[in-house]
Amino acid sequence: MKKVKLSRQEYIAQGICPRCRKYPLLEHQKLCEACLKYQRENAQKHTARKRSEWLAQGICPSCRHNLLANGKTRCEDCLRSEADRMKEKRQQLPDTICKTCGVRPAVGDTISCEQCKEARSIRWHKWAAQFSDDFCTRCRKPKEDKQFAQCEACREETKEKSKTRRRQLLEDNLRTRCENPIEDESPSTHLCTSCWEIEFIRRRKNHSNTRFGGQLEAIIKRDKGCVICGQPYGNTKNSAVCHHIDGDVSNNTHLNLVLLCRKCHAVAEGFKALNQDQRQVMIAFLQKHYPY
Numbered sequence: 207m208k209k210v211k212l213s214r215q216e217y218i219a220q221g222i223c224p225r226c227r228k229y230p231l232l233e234h235q236k237l238c239e240a241c242l243k244y245q246r247e248n249a250q251k252h253t254a255r256k257r258s259e260w261l262a263q264g265i266c267p268s269c270r271h272n273l274l275a276n277g278k279t280r281c282e283d284c285l286r287s288e289a290d291r292m293k294e295k296r297q298q299l300p301d302t303i304c305k306t307c308g309v310r311p312a313v314g315d316t317i318s319c320e321q322c323k324e325a326r327s328i329r330w331h332k333w334a335a336q337f338s339d340d341f342c343t344r345c346r347k348p349k350e351d352k353q354f355a356q357c358e359a360c361r362e363e364t365k366e367k368s369k370t371r372r373r374q375l376l377e378d379n380l381r382t383r384c385e386n387p388i389e390d391e392s393p394s395t396h397l398c399t400s401c402w403e404i405e406f407i408r409r410r411k412n413h414s415n416t417r418f419g420g421q422l423e424a425i426i427k428r429d430k431g432c433v434i435c436g437q438p439y440g441n442t443k444n445s446a447v448c449h450h451i452d453g454d455v456s457n458n459t460h461l462n463l464v465l466l467c468r469k470c471h472a473v474a475e476g477f478k479a480l481n482q483d484q485r486q487v488m489i490a491f492l493q494k495h496y497p498y
Contacts, residue, residue, distance in 0.1 A: 276341065276348060421458055422448055429465035433491045437467035447471050464491070 217224040221231050229238035237245065257267040261279060266272045272281035280288075296305040296317070304310045306326075310319035318326070334343055334355075342349045342357035344364075349357040356364070372382045379388050383401045397405060425448055431438040449466045450457060466474060 276346070278346065421460065421463055424460070425463050425465055428460075431465060432467035432470055433464050434470045434487050435467060437470075439465060449474055 214224040217227060218236055223229050223231055223238035223241055225237055225241040229240060232239055232242060235242060260267040260270060264274050266274055266281035266284055268280050268284040272283055275282050275285060299305055299308055302311055304312050304319040304322055305317040306322040310321060312318060313320055339352055340348060342360055343355045344360040347357060354361060375382050375385060381388060381398050383397055386398055426439055447466060447468060449464050449471050451462050451464060
């Protein structure tokens with residue numbers, strides 16, 4: 207007896223997948239779970255293949271007729287429309303919800319959640335690794351000077367914003383880093399005592415030991431402070447620095463390196479000439495430790 211072949215609509219009416227003709231349909235779908243998954247995977251592969259072809263030709267994969275923007279994977283029109291769409295979406299969301307995903311709660315005073323922040327950071331680092339030599343990392347436009355990460359216009363704008371912010375904080379009698387009121391005495395108007403200590407430790411760690419031929423730790427241990435005025439090393443108000451006596455920075459022997467505070471170092475470097483007493487103190491110190 208000849209088997210009757212059913213049409214697609216008849217299989218769907220019976221609740222059977224019209225593609226494999228074996229498994230039942232998913233709810234509100236016209237395919238079973240296995241066939242739907244297979245169809246989606248094939249569609250994703252086809253889209254990825256076509257997208258790579260359009261990108262190789264320099265064509266926007268979204269609209270498929272405009273050229274790509276500089277250093278980006280879409281054209282200017284698609285980027286502008288996407289920005290407008292995201293702006294409308296953000297305006298409709300409350301302040302406590304992430305403006306990027308629109309689902310998770312925002313962290314602190316920001317407009318993004320932790321996951322969106324991490325994803326944005328990963329995307330930015332991937333872009334920077336590929337295009338940062340030729341494009342500005344802020345506006346993503348071509349830059350002339352490859353020595354800097356940002357173009358000249360973005361650098362100037364960032365400096366002006368930083369100056370304006372600091373000026374406004376100082377006018378409000380606030381510190382420029384922690385934004386606390388300027389009440390306690392500290393070495394800097396911009397930093398409080400705790401912030402200054404953190405900054406001093408950071409600068410001390412970044413101070414390269416190789417600059418003095420690996421002798422910096424030995425000089426600090428030997429002198430323990432300024433050899434002229436006796437200022438101890440590590441004082442946050444006037445920390446000591448290493449000084450080359452003969453002025454030759456390549457001569458890093460023990461006899462040519464001494465520890466001076468910043469004021470005495472400025473004097474020794476030529477802002478003012480060392481007076482006779484200061485010379486005698488330095489010579490006496492060297493003769494005491496190195497009599498030969």
